[in-house]
């Protein structure tokens with residue numbers, strides 16, 4: 001059989017997580033319209049007849065302002081190593097800019113079989129994409145190019161075909177019933193974070209982390225007590241909202257998805273905690289699951 005590992009790399013917000021979810025037909029990685037949604041490497045496993053592809057979704061590579069950003073970049077850089085194929089996802093509707101150059105300079109993918117995925121082709125003008133492709137052709141003369149729309153699945157089957165062509169013969173690395181490497185706790189935290197990202201504006205989403213304080217597994221309904229970590233009192237006020245309306249909304253939206261994930265009724269209690277500058281604190285980064293370890 002054909003099998004192997006494929007890293008999905010690129011700038012924030014280009015559609016990497018949308019693509020992995022399309023390929024594995026599950027919501028293994030949260031998607032929002034905000035940049036830097038994904039903060040960890042997340043495995044999504046594709047199984048078909050005589051084929052297993054282990055995809056790694058990665059945080060969008062960007063110029064980091066905090067230690068958190070450095071950790072996220074390091075996770076993405078590490079994913080690029082020892083894979084059979086690298087996908088470099090770019091936003092086909094945006095001209096080649098400093099952020100793209102940053103990736104080319106920092107990401108060591110010149111020796112790996114590479115597919116440059118021109119995603120969001122639905123938003124792009126033909127003449128603009130021609131120019132973008134010419135630039136990428138100069139940088140990666142041997143790479144395979146493909147246009148996709150992660151949002152509706154356009155060309156995703158073709159992308160899978162091309163990946164399979166580049167894969168070696170090998171064993172199944174994971175049991176076929178496994179879809180992701182992340183456990184339920186991770187997924188619960190991501191669901192809560194997704195609701196906050198979708199509900200709030202730019203600055204606050206980047207400053208939050210989720211910590212599960214306690215789960216009463218035996219209780220009916222199952223009880224989950226979680227903390228939303230922010231950096232400032234002003235952010236705490238925003239997350240709670242006037243009369244507690246915002247946190248109530250976040251909680252009820254998250255509860256619906258967590259119930260679907262666990263297939264049972266749950267009780268979700270959220271509280272907000274201020275941990276100043278946690279994005280630069282090594283201990284806090286470790287506690288919240290964002291410390292890159294080799």
Ligand SMILES: Nc1nc2c(ncn2[C@@H]2O[C@H](COP(=O)(O)OP(=O)(O)OP(=O)(O)O)[C@@H](O)[C@H]2O)c(=O)[nH]1
Pocket residue numbers: 010011012013014015016017018019030031032033034035036037038039058059060061119120121122123148149150151152
């Ligand atoms: N129009 C259009 N929108 C897309 C397409 N693919 C993804 N999007 C949207 O782009 C936004 C970002 O998608 P994500 O999948 O979260 O992007 P990402 O690359 O994982 O972003 P980070 O996790 O921040 O690095 C979301 O609002 C998606 O719905 C596409 O092909 N066309």
Ligand SMILES: [Mg+2]
Pocket residue numbers: 016017018029030031037038058059060
């Ligand atoms: Mg993502």
